[in-house]
Amino acid sequence: MKQETNNQFHAYLKDQGHKNSTIAGYIRTICDLEEPPDTTDPLILLMYVDQAIKLKKQSLSHANFASAQASLGSFFFMRTGIRVRDFRKQCAAKDQYDPLMEQYASYCRDFLHLSEPVTLAAVRETKKFLKIVVPDIHGIEWTSITANDVINYLSKERNDLCTASIGTTVTAIRRFFRFLQHHDIVVHTSVLNLPLSVPAWSKGSSLPITLTKDEQSRLANYSFPSTPTGLRDHSILLCFTELGLRCSEVANLQIGDIEWSRGTVIVRKTKTHAERELPMSVKLGKALEDYVLHARPISLGSPLYFKSAKRMLEPASTDNVRSVIRRLYRKVGITGWHVGTHALRRTVGSHLYNAGNDLKTVADLLGHTSVSTTKAYVRIDVELLREVASSWPRRESVCAIKSPPW
Numbered sequence: 001m002k003q004e005t006n007n008q009f010h011a012y013l014k015d016q017g018h019k020n021s022t023i024a025g026y027i028r029t030i031c032d033l034e035e036p037p038d039t040t041d042p043l044i045l046l047m048y049v050d051q052a053i054k055l056k057k058q059s060l061s062h063a064n065f066a067s068a069q070a071s072l073g074s075f076f077f078m079r080t081g082i083r084v085r086d087f088r089k090q091c092a093a094k095d096q097y098d099p100l101m102e103q104y105a106s107y108c109r110d111f112l113h114l115s116e117p118v119t120l121a122a123v124r125e126t127k128k129f130l131k132i133v134v135p136d137i138h139g140i141e142w143t144s145i146t147a148n149d150v151i152n153y154l155s156k157e158r159n160d161l162c163t164a165s166i167g168t169t170v171t172a173i174r175r176f177f178r179f180l181q182h183h184d185i186v187v188h189t190s191v192l193n194l195p196l197s198v199p200a201w202s203k204g205s206s207l208p209i210t211l212t213k214d215e216q217s218r219l220a221n222y223s224f225p226s227t228p229t230g231l232r233d234h235s236i237l238l239c240f241t242e243l244g245l246r247c248s249e250v251a252n253l254q255i256g257d258i259e260w261s262r263g264t265v266i267v268r269k270t271k272t273h274a275e276r277e278l279p280m281s282v283k284l285g286k287a288l289e290d291y292v293l294h295a296r297p298i299s300l301g302s303p304l305y306f307k308s309a310k311r312m313l314e315p316a317s318t319d320n321v322r323s324v325i326r327r328l329y330r331k332v333g334i335t336g337w338h339v340g341t342h343a344l345r346r347t348v349g350s351h352l353y354n355a356g357n358d359l360k361t362v363a364d365l366l367g368h369t370s371v372s373t374t375k376a377y378v379r380i381d382v383e384l385l386r387e388v389a390s391s392w393p394r395r396e397s398v399c400a401i402k403s404p405p406w
Contacts, residue, residue: 228295244348
């Protein structure tokens, strides 16, 4: 223990009225341990205290262990102004992972200067990992978690992730362990080197990137229930398989984006900020019509899709849309971490190219170029794409639905 910390602890114990012999014993306990974290953060200090208690319990008699606990409790109170048991009660009132995740989020925002979406994704993926691998976060020895634990987690619990999502998850987990290391918590070095030590999620892997013909057939032949959720899920699937949309693009679709009279769908909120107009196939148009007329709540507003059967007045998020596809994968027996929503998009692109379309046409449909550089081609491309997809029939009964019939 640093001399300055030693002096502070000695003065604190003296002020508390402890005897000199007790003070000497308390200070000796702390000095026998690793250097305490230089922080007043109760969560970080609690991890230090829990690790120290676990270590002392193995080597001390019952009486000496009680004294060591008292010493660590006093040190914790000196730094934080709150007793260990009271802080544990505060943590218990929340999800046990939340206090640590709040600190991790602050680290991502304030120290790494990551954007809010990246920060939230990192917290979400790390929390999922911890809930499986660390069922009780109190007293955990972080050095006991290795790269193999992460690999096993991905293989058994997250085998539905695509290659890119695996990379995102691994980065989030590795970043979390660097956060612990930043706060002087000892971790296993293999976790810090995960991207280098686990080749399975590299871009050069031989994992398939499109669905097989059998997998495509299973999805196409799945019988959706005639419920609001079933009608929604059917049209969501066809937005992927007929239009090749990104997951976020499906979630961000608005009712006004469906041009019934023109037989097209306008994709406005895109990753590249490039608006594009895509032709509706008969299959997609019929599914959208059924959903809008018979399932979509009147009071939902502009968003096209609702969140869930119990939250029909809330718009769907990207996670909701992704969950729809993952549930469907499970129902038809499609497994593997390569088959995320993006596998559907790549499958569409492959079909279009193999059908004889040039790369420029396929790129325009998938939104791989900006509006400014493809403006001269947009109108032509919509007509070209009509030849690939059977155009949505311009029926008067549907043309009248320029805006929702409510």
